[in-house]
């Protein structure tokens with residue numbers, strides 16, 4: 001692997017803790033937050049909440065809420081394991097955040113506020129040939145954040161994991177149940193740093209479950225998700 005920073009990120013993805021909200025769906029993840037200052041391009045990680053564990057140790061978490069956008073967790077605040085110091089210090093991650101932000105457009109008013117940056121590290125893992133790992137929600141949906149970007153970190157012995165982009169009206173449906181003309185694109189991220197981005201209000205999106213390729217015993221698909229939301233004055 002040419003970039004040592006990508007190699008270190010890959011190691012971190014291999015060690016992600018289980019998503020506490022995954023019901024044996026093979027999902028492992030961490031979540032962190034930062035702010036990007038549009039007027040000077042600076043990015044800063046935000047502090048994480050420390051939670052006392054039953055064994056006397058502390059662990060960092062971040063609260064994640066998708067409001068009404070994820071039908072599987074309607075209105076719920078999900079506690080996610082926070083980022084490690086090694087992830088927070090990874091300059092490739094910071095470069096990707098700044099590159100993604102450079103692909104977005106905002107109003108003059110929005111650019112006077114910090115932009116909230118959500119960073120999800122998600123690995124779908126299948127540990128037996130007949131199994132499958134499922135992203136949430138398992139349907140076309142919108143995220144609620146104005147822009148979201150996905151960067152493949154790696155894929156190993158995986159089948160499936162196809163991405164589908166469709167019209168906004170398809171949110172809530174399976175790609176199999178929508179009219180073919182409503183599907184705008186289908187593609188599969190195959191190589192490290194294969195990427196795509198969506199302007200959330202213009203489309204709905206989906207990723208199919210991951211299964212194990214013929215002849216293999218297990219499979220993995222690791223993806224970095226970065227989203228942007230402008231901060232505003234509380235009403």
Ligand SMILES: [Fe+2]
Pocket residue numbers: 141142143205
């Ligand atoms: Fe999504």
